[in-house]
Amino acid sequence: MKRTTFLLIIILFLLPSHGWAQGVNTYGQGSVILEVEGHACMGDDKSRKETRLMAITETKRKAAEMALTHISSETRMKDFAVTSDIVDAYSQAKVKIIEEKENGWFTDKFAGECYRTKLKLEVIPDLDRLSKVINKDTLIEEPNAPLAVKLWTNKESYRVGEKIKIYLRGNKPFYARIVYRDVSGTLTQLIPNPYRNDNYFNGGVTYEIPSGNDRFELQVSPPFGKENVILYTSTGDLGKLDLQQTGGVYVIQDSSKGVETKTRGVAITQKTGSSGPGVAEFSEAATTVSTTK
Structure with a gap:
């Protein structure tokens, strides 16, 4: 099995933030x-x-x-x-x-x-x-709707040497985990990472990954093929995974199914002033990217 599609290059300085580009949108399933x-x-x-x-x-x-x-x-x-x-x-x-x-x-x-x-x-x-409403920006801009997130990349396909940029946006504050799955099935956690422990994002703001304190880049290198970026979000803090640090990111030791189950082990807290049960809203989105020579 080939190990990875994108070479994760560890940068020894803080990467600057760039303006975000509009790619193909993927909306989360809530x-x-x-x-x-x-x-x-x-x-x-x-x-x-x-x-x-x-x-x-x-x-x-x-x-x-x-x-x-x-x-x-x-x-x-x-x-x-x-x-x-x-x-x-x-x-x-x-x-x-x-x-x-x-x-x-x-x-x-x-x-x-x-x-x-x-x-x-x-x-x-x-x-x-x-399905009538899930693929609409209406929810992404509406804080009074259930948690809605949008995930996209700057391009759908990349050539060797090009860098992938990931973008995310939600309609209300949320916790996030971004997982990259390469052609061999290896899972890498991009967010949170060793240099960005805070995985809490504000609603109504578009975020670019990597940026800020991140010390990695996603640069296309062999082997080539189709790979996935997966975004897990919730109004409660997400469940913990078994991780191993590799430079500026974490390699996930859990299986794909284990990631899905453990991530859903979110912290359930009762809403302030409410007598009802604690509830966490959850949303998951995934997008596919292609790489070639």
Whole structure:
């Protein structure tokens, strides 16, 4: 397997910031991440396996309802049709288990043996319903919409020696992780990196990567092919990965699936002044670049 498409050149000085260019836009797929507890009891006619499955099903149902309530209350756009499309997409959401935080059996005085579980879950809106609005800059410029991000590069294809520039923009403040996947499948974390620990970005601002304190460049070198830039964002701090420093970046030791799962282990915090459950909005975007001689 070939090791990398772009040579990561470590620069021993701070790179200056450049004006951003307009490339092909990729818009993030949004979701909601939250932690929910649920339980079910055996009664006289259910096995332990059936009871456990009932508890998980009930917890997922509660998560879907909580996510819909959050989206309905937090989405306050002037365009009622767009707001309606977003809420409608979450009303038909799918729920995915990220992590089982706690579980165990207990005895209820009246219901007998019961199973309790606490899950970290991702509520994913119906993308067919959301497709009407997801690829619009309307959301990127609307802070009262759910977290929306846009990712692009300065070009779609590059020749040897050229440098890739990455751009990102969100509609509200967010935490970000940028991962570069080369032709061999090696995963490199560009942001945050050893010289830029802060991965918190403001909404309504276009950011260029690399820039500022970054001490790396992405310069095209053999082998050539199609590679990916992946942007993970959330309103809560993202989960930690197993990393190994290589110059000005980190090589990720986790698998692609591990990166997806661990990144979604976001910090869930309750909104100030709210009595409802803690919720983190999440959005992921990816773009493909091609390199040739």
